[in-house]
Amino acid sequence: MPVAIVVGVQWGDEGKGKVVDFIAERSKLVVRFQGGNNAGHTVIVDGRKTALKLIPSGILHPDTRCLLASGVVLDPEGLLSELDGLAKLDIDVGPKRFGIAPEVILILPYHKAIDTERENRQSEGDCRIGTTGRGIGPAYEDAASRYGIRLADLYDTANLESLVRRNVRDKNVYLREVLGSKIQFDADELLQSLQTLGERLRPYLANVSLEVSRANESDEYVLFEGAQGCLLDISHGTYPFVTSSNTVAAYACVSAGLGPREVDMVIGICKAYSTRVGGGPFPTEDLSADGDRLREIGREFGTVTGRPRRCGWLDSMAVRRAVRLNGIDSLVVTKLDVLDTFPVIRIATGYKLDGRPLDDLPVTTTETEQIEVIYEELPGWQQDTSAVRSYEDLPKEAKSLLERIGVISGCTISGFSVGPDRSQTVITDERLLELQRSGRLP
């Protein structure tokens, strides 16, 4: 029953796609379980770059089938343009390679308008979340309020018209009267475009829960790919500066319709430093020249929005929390090479509030912004690691950093990466290597 889940332990952009791509080779299924096209992965194989937003990174392996589970929110136009883009690169994205749970909630044009108009409202000032503007939050709101239109509804013509009319009517009132927006939608136009989109998406409909369960019963390998990161989780992140879904590993089971006892392994992806996009507390943010250097060297600009990411040091309080919340077995530390030129590397080892040490992140934004971070400093290695392909060949200071991350996070380190290419991800843990070679857990 080899079921593994890959999740980010920080605020997203940890390099999950690269690691999923690396270990997905022998997977029967790679399943995306939350979020929408707010995420972005760039996977580089033999120098060729592929940008993915919604489609799991497993799509680059010809024998892997990629699925979107019910907890995803789906922008039909965004997805179709992503599929077209991949087809142009000669990647097979036909219905044998890709499937979608009919239960997914659709992101429709009014969700995107509400997302951006809300963010633009002057009156919200500092409360601005800094969303990606992709309509993610408003679509999840509709799911919770039972107003949402699901992919399956596109094929229930008797019901679709009244659903669309009710939504367009209410969203127009909200946009106009509450948000003071001039943007308004036309129900007939939307209905027509949904019918066209529905026909293009029809071949992709898939019973995700059944497929996952059958693969699992036949001992085939299923890999779940998380988007965003643990601290953007709606229940456990730095609320309200979070995304609108649960990003933690347990949600893979909820979304795919899989019992929690079926999961064999949870792999956490941890960048060797920290980044965050958008608003909200970021205890280890470095606003000095070092933060700028991390951004430049690490090319820390959003894949989806192009926004510069806020940069800072590895936060072991956050990583420890993520290890606990996700039940992580091992961590892969990414972007180690970004630290190559730093003479001193900082790691946050603890927090204090009003002089008292804390066991965990505070719950409120006010308290989180007031914490004093305790750092330790480790010597850098000041040499190029981008050509390193084994743990043994790492400079001793880099090995010490990985060991230290292992100790302070209370977790095994199962690999590291020293660059964006597939060949620059080095897996050191036998269990993970075995998984990559054979698709089976030993």
Ligand code: IMP
């Ligand atoms: P939303 O998911 O677009 O609603 O944005 C909510 C918050 O999550 C914002 O701070 C975004 O910058 C952040 N966010 C969403 N997706 C990603 C991602 O893939 N990487 C990093 N931050 C993200």
